[in-house]
Amino acid sequence: MLIFNWPKTKLANLGVNMQSACALAISAIMLILPSAPFAGDVLIDNETCLECHEDPAVAMRHTVHQLTPPDGSGGAIAIGCVSCHAGADAHLDDPDVSTIENPANLSMEAEATVCAACHLNDHQVSMVETNPHELAGLNCSACHAIHAAGEQPRRSSETCLTCHDDQKGEFALSSNHRVLEGVVECIDCHDIAQKLQVPFGDILTRRCFSCHGELEGPYPFEHQATNAYSVEGGGCLECHRPHGSIFDRLLREPGTQLCRQCHAAPIHQTAHNGLFANENCLNCHADIHGSFDDEHYFPPGVPPATCSQSGCHPLGGN
Amino acid sequence: MKVLRLFGLVLLLTICWSTGSALxxxxxxxxxxxxxxxxxxVGNRSASPETYDVYDDLGISLRGIRLRSTNGYQLNADFSNxxxxxxxxxxxLRRPGRMNLSGFFRKTRRVYDFEGTTRTYRTRGGLDLTVMPYRTVKLSGGYSRAGLDGNILPTLGLFNGFREGVSGSPEEIQTDYSLDAYYFGAQFRLQKTVLGVRYRGTALTDNLDAKQDRSGRHLQITVFSPLPGYERLTMxxxxxTGWNRVDDRDNKRKETLFRGGGAWSLTDDWSLTxxxxxSRTDNEATGIETxxxxxxxxxxxxxxxxxEAGVGYExxxxxxxxxxxxxxxFILxxxxxxxxxxxxxxxxxFYNKEDNDKTTLVGDEDVIRHRFEVRYDHPDGHRLTIRYRDRRRDFEDxxxxxxxxxVTSVLSIKVPRFGTGTGSYxxxxxxxxxxxxxxxxxxxVLTAQMSSVRFHHAQLSAGLTYLRSRLSSDLEKILFTVGADVVLRRGYSVGLKYxxxxxxxxxAFNRYYTANVFTVNVQKTVQF
Known part of the structure; x- marks a missing residue:
């Protein structure tokens, strides 16, 4: 684990002082603090660099990294090539690629220090300090296209799938969350900046329910297997494979087989001469995520009245 | 109707263009x-998720809009179809370091039956605003709505469709709900210490059955910080805390969670996390506190x-x-x-769960899993990765x-004069x-993608996905794609895709599907 040592010069640029320490406890104090200085200095003008490197400047036009024009217009932050690329003096003397620093070739820790001149935020801090991506040897440029013309940062799932390429095969299965079509993005479910290697977002966030809110509950009659907190349950992933499956509704197995992994239900094998032995469980237990009407997740009207009149299935019982 | 819709959109585009020029x-x-x-x-429309959202129609889009004002504001936007x-x-819309206002809307379709007439539409939209009055303070708030309406076809059954107060054919379940959520929060940062507070409210409105309406409120406080004076320990x-409830019955499920952790770099080589x-969850509906x-x-x-070598216990x-x-x-x-x-x-x-009183449904559980990976990165940018994974889960009771x-193998190739290609099996x-x-x-599962470099203003791409599943199931799926983009003069370009x-x-006798999708796209780049 590498510890991220912020250079003193960078911290000074951020305007950090004891006043802001107090503000951590009392937010109101923060609101009366003076604004921190934003502007940096461009030591070597961009025009000198652009004599040879015009393409990156064109690509960065209208992006957050657009180079500051010579007249200084364009925003509160002055951005120059040398803001990120150190060693310009030597590079002017010897234009070899080795004489100037390319942050994309640095470690996460070193590149993040360069980026921290402007982008010191919780995402960056947590990525550097505790995120598994850092342990895997990735740096900021592995995901963020600094010179690219597109949106900054790249949100496309293609970025994730560059390394997590075995998930491509899962998204190709016949039932899938349509990530390859752009309907769902990886970061809709995965919080990549989550601290301390928690694979999903916080347990109370319940990412599945941000889209499938109708299934969140609570229900008067809960199917405990759907509740991650329950002694009986593993939550949504107990039955569903979120990336893809060959079975409808992202199920891990075909419906009845899936249910039987936990519910042997021997009575279904023999009652009515085995009539229901090969039926799909969800035919009757339709409200399987939880019910407002019945403890066995029967929708209203199931089982029919005759089942209860026979004495075998008193209403609300087995 | 279609003509009227197109006319309206052309008008909208004209307004957008003229407004943009006037900014x-x-x-x-x-x-x-x-x-x-x-x-x-032809065939079963529900069999291919990839074509659920393909419409045989003209699509108008405004893409890659990137505007920048002289006082530092930036506007990025995409409006597709x-x-x-x-x-x-x-x-x-953002001003780096000051504010960020973002919004999105997305509408998708899902098809459930052979003819494609039983379907649902899912809509998601939202607005988020972040303001940074100081570089150490971030205030944020937002609102989002996710909805689903249409008819769902459950797996074939005897009794489906018997739902009180809901219309629809016996085989379909009508659904129409919306989930509204709002939040506001604040984040304070001092060097690497980050303190966050966030309050979130939700309301699920079932437009067909009011007794299923639910709501929730949650408060969350987070802190992330190195130990003062000893930055090798990050905490x-x-x-x-919060609750979700069924509004009609006022049954609440209350949840409270504490989580604490740390990452300690003992030396440059040794670390501990x-x-x-x-957490405690109190469900008033079931009377169970877990x-x-x-x-x-x-x-x-x-x-x-x-x-590196690591060992862990949980x-x-x-x-x-x-x-x-x-x-x-345990993990190694x-x-x-x-x-x-x-x-x-x-x-x-290894994972071993024991139910000593044998009171749960599944009882004891044993899991063992292995993962191995070999990766080679060639100096020219080629990469070969081979992975093996297995998992065995055993419920003895x-x-x-x-x-x-x-077993997965992935090969990526980069040839500077020709392009890139990736294949996996x-x-x-x-x-x-x-x-x-x-x-x-x-x-x-076999996949392959290739993309050429640009030859004389033209770029080619192709892709193949092949799936074959056998034994208890028996299915086959093929997806083949080929496309070309040609850059013309005066900012025009043409894209063709098949x-x-x-x-x-x-x-299953009725689970077959074949589709040919051909797209012609003309793009005009505009300078504002």
Missing amino acids: AGWEGEGSIDLGYTFLDQ INLENRSFNAR DGLFS STLRF DNAVGNLFALRQFAHRA FRSQDDLVSRTEANA RGMYRPLERLRLRGQVA IGAEADYQS AYSKGDYRNTSSEFAFEQH QAHTYDDFV
């Missing part, structure tokens, strides 16, 4: 896309980035006063680089087992057994 002090660029998709399909049901909007903490989590406790510790030794406990389970898990992980560009990784993990194994098999039945599958989809389930 004094802004400059930038974007593109206007006109694309027509020809869709020819404005006139179609699968429209998608994204926009972001992470979270407290969350640990997490402790405790406590969850989790504690883990992971030690990692690195050898100058040439190798303890879990779940207790609802009637049932109590305890679980222990390693990485070795025998060569600079060759990396070997491996992992083995109820006689159920689940086995899963997979995955083989996996699974076997699920219980006291009354068994299900097994074996599947092969896709062929085939799907065959050889067990």
Whole structure:
């Protein structure tokens, strides 16, 4: 684990002082603090660099990294090539690629220090300090296209799938969350900046329910297997494979087989001469995520009245 | 109707264009896309998720809009298929370091039956605003709405459709709900210490059955900080409390969670990470109060980035006063680089859950899993990765087992004068057994993509996905894509794309599908 040592010069640029320490406890104090200085200095003008490197400047036009024009217009932050690329003096003397620093070739820790001149935020801090991506040897440029013309940062799932390429095969299965079509993005479910290697977002966030809110509950009659907190349950992933499956509704197995992994239900094998032995469980237990009407997740009207009149299935019982 | 819709959109585009030109002090660029998709399909419309949102129609889009004002504001926006049901909007106005206002809207379709007439539409949209009055303070708030309406066709059944107060055919379940959510929060940062507070409210409105309306409120406080004066120890903490309830019955499910953790770099080579989590969930509907406790510790030794070895342990406990389970898990992980560009990784993990009173449904559980990976990065940018994974899950008390194994190989090639290509092959098999039945599958997934460099203003691309699943299931799926983009003069470009989809389930007689999708897209880049 590498510890991220912020250079003193960078911290000074951020305007950090004891006043802001107090503000951590009392937010109101923060609101009366003076604004921190934003502007940096461009030591070597961009025009000198652009004599040879015009393409990156064109690509960065209208992006957050657009180079500051010579007249200084364009925003509160002055951005120059040398803001990120150190060693310009030597590079002017010897234009070899080795004489100037390319942050994309640095470690996460070193590149993040360069980026921290402007982008010191919780995402960056947590990525550097505790995120598994850092342990895997990735740096900021592995995901963020600094010179690219597109949106900054790249949100496309293609970025994730560059390394997590075995998930491509899962998204190709016949039932899938349509990530390859752009309907769902990886970061809709995965919080990549989550601290301390928690694979999903916080347990109370319940990412599945941000889209499938109708299934969140609570229900008067809960199917405990759907509740991650329950002694009986593993939550949504107990039955569903979120990336893809060959079975409808992202199920891990075909419906009845899936249910039987936990519910042997021997009575279904023999009652009515085995009539229901090969039926799909969800035919009757339709409200399987939880019910407002019945403890066995029967929708209203199931089982029919005759089942209860026979004495075998008193209403609300087995 | 279609003519009227097109006329309205052309008018909208004209207004957008003229408004954009009139934005004094802004400059930038974007593109206007006109694309027509020809869709020819036969078979079961529900069999191919890839074509759920393909419409045989003209699509109008504004893409890649990037505007920048002289006083530092930036506007990025994409409006795709404005006139179609699968429209998608994204926009972001920001001033770096000061504020960020973003919004999105997306509408998608899902098809359930053979003819494609039973379907649902899912819409998602929202607005988020972040303001940074100071570089150490971030205030944020937002609102979002997710909705689903239409008819769902459950798996074929005897009694489906008997839902009080809901219309629709006996085979369909009508659904129409919306989930509204709002939040506001604040984040304070001092160097690497980050303190966050967030309040979130939700309301689920079922437009067909008011008794299913639900609401929720949650407060969350997070802190992330190095230990003052000793930056080798980074701490992470979270407290969350809140409830969800059924409005009609006022049944609440209250949740409270504490989580604390730390990452401790003992030396440059040794590190320890640990997490402790405790949560209590009180469900008034069931009268069950459940406590969850989790504690883990992971030690990692690195050898100058040439190798690493880690060992971890986790303890879990779940207790609802009637049932109590305890679980222990161990993990061993390693990485070795025998060569600079060759990396070997491996992992083995064990998980054992015990239900001492035998009061839970599934009882004891044993899991063992292995993961191995070999990766080679060629100096020219080629990469070869081979992975093996397996997992065995055993529920001894109820006689159920689940086995899963997979081998994946991925090859990426970069040829500077020609382009890039990626091919992968995955083989996996699974076997699920219980006291009354068994299900097994074996599947092969082959994927390939290539993209050329630009030859004389033209770029070619192609892709193939092949899936074959056998044993208890028997299905085959092929997706073939080929396309070309040609840059013309005066900011115009033309894109052509052809896709062929085939799907065959050889067990279910009506699960077959074939589609040809041809798209022509004309793009005009505009400078504002």
